[in-house]
């Protein structure tokens with residue numbers, strides 16, 4: 001079902017009152033079939049812009065995107081999108097929200113089958129008891145579960161997630177990361193997710209794409225996350241490499257996101273953008289304390 | 300807590316009504332007869348507003364319309380609610396036309412910038428025109444229909460005056476639909492009809508109902524003017540006839556009835572409106 005994706009020389013220019021601004025320039029990335037990639041970068045660097053071009057909701061200025069063997073030309077249900085706020089339609093129940101897309105994609109199936117598909121995905125995300133509740137009756141976390149179910153229920157070729165857990169408290173965020181992994185493990189859909197949480201990126205990704213600052217942002221570095229799946233949060237956090245890889249990501253955001261663009265890093269960066277969710281691993285062993293070029297390679 | 304609500308919702312308004320009745324009573328005039336020294340009697344008017352009948356006199360003189368509200372004695376002598384019913388029927392028809400015309404026009408305005416540029420100025424010009432100005436045109440337009448001309452002219456007037464709030468509120472509602480909802484439609488590749496009925500209409504519903512409520516208020520305002528001009532039987536016509544007969548108590552009864560009915564219609568519509576506010 002799923003497919004590889006190729007973004008080549010993707011460029012986006014917005015026309016602003018002050019003239020055209022090139023937000024993203026020559027963004028190159030190939031995502032393998034069934035791979036889970038996260039995109040990190042400073043706020044405003046253009047992560048959502050890249051994702052919305054992939055979703056087909058934002059016109060591409062130049063360059064191109066190929067999904068499978070087809071050049072993308074617009075939005076479509078072959079890409080499931082999960083937004084930061086789940087964008088549920090408030091006049092529909094959870095089930096109707098999911099079924100709206102299912103009816104559209106599986107129009108050849110019977111009504112009963114389509115309802116079962118929607119019910120199945122809602123049950124997998126833990127909402128089996130809330131099928132007929134409206135979004136206003138659901139908590140923020142539950143709404144995002146519906147959003148995830150809605151995206152997966154379309155059996156898309158690709159999954160696009162834009163900071164889907166950004167508005168949730170950390171406990172709910174952990175839960176939903178688990179739900180996302182559970183669903184993704186079953187389907188192995190090619191996925192690109194924007195996040196600003198480096199721990200989340202390390203837990204979920206096969207590779208982490210680090211974007212430089214804007215304007216004219218591009219892919220700065222890519223880190224491969226080698227751990228086998230399914231992953232256990234506790235054991236990867238205790239992995240001897242975890243702390244170093246985390247530092248590497250933060251170091252990129254604090255220094256190389258600027259220097260790769262020829263900008264001055266902002267003052268001192270004593271405080272990392274997000275504190276580790278768990279006590280950091282003990283003193284790194286000497287073997288791991290140096291940068292490992294096999295994990296972080298300059299694109 | 301409950302007793303506070305009872306006081307707020309019932310006791311205080313009733314007290315206010317009582318107070319208003321008292322003021323009405325105090326300022327109203329009365330006619331008293333006086334026997335003059337030469338044995339003849341003279342009628343003189345007293346009171347602050349000499350020609351305003353007081354509440355008691357109003358009740359006495361108009362009770363036959365109220366105690367048998369649905370009676371039909373003659374064409375121009377019927378129970379007050381029977382007159383009201385005639386008016387409500389034609390208001391309902393005209394209002395329905397207003398909604399059927401106004402809602403799609405509102406959607407077109409909200410969806411198409413071109414349509415807005417073309418027709419918004421005309422709408423802004425026609426909107427403030429009084430029903431008294433539309434009515435003669437309505438009758439002329441339907442003059443060819445003979446006896447039905449008055450009725451159709453009345454419907455035309457009610458519809459064209461009442462539809463503007465629906466048009467404008469619907470347009471505002473359509474323009475206010477969050478881009479997020481429209482993105483859902485785009486990602487799912489919903490057809491035009493599906494987008495209309497699954498996204499656009501539900502998202503606009505709260506605004507549409509605000510328009511519907513305001514339109515109903517206007518339709519009810521217009522009916523009195525329409526009936527005065529056409530002589531079509533109804534509450535407005537009753538008021539006008541009684542004015543010509545010099546029966547001012549009936550005017551007051553009509554005003555109160557029109558007000559109460561308008562109030563009830565508005566309450567009913569806001570209950571409906573609130574049901575759709577959750578969206």
Ligand SMILES: Nc1ncnc2c1ncn2[C@@H]1O[C@H](COP(=O)(O)OP(=O)(O)O)[C@@H](O)[C@H]1O
Nearest residue numbers: 014015016023042043044045046047048049050
């Ligand atoms: N429609 C638009 N018109 C003009 N500028 C925009 C528009 N959308 C986003 N931008 C600008 O593009 C930059 C990148 O935005 P975005 O992709 O949302 O960043 P991110 O998701 O990385 O925080 C920001 O500086 C933002 O102000």
Ligand SMILES: [Mg+2]
Nearest residue numbers: 047048049162
């Ligand atoms: Mg963003």
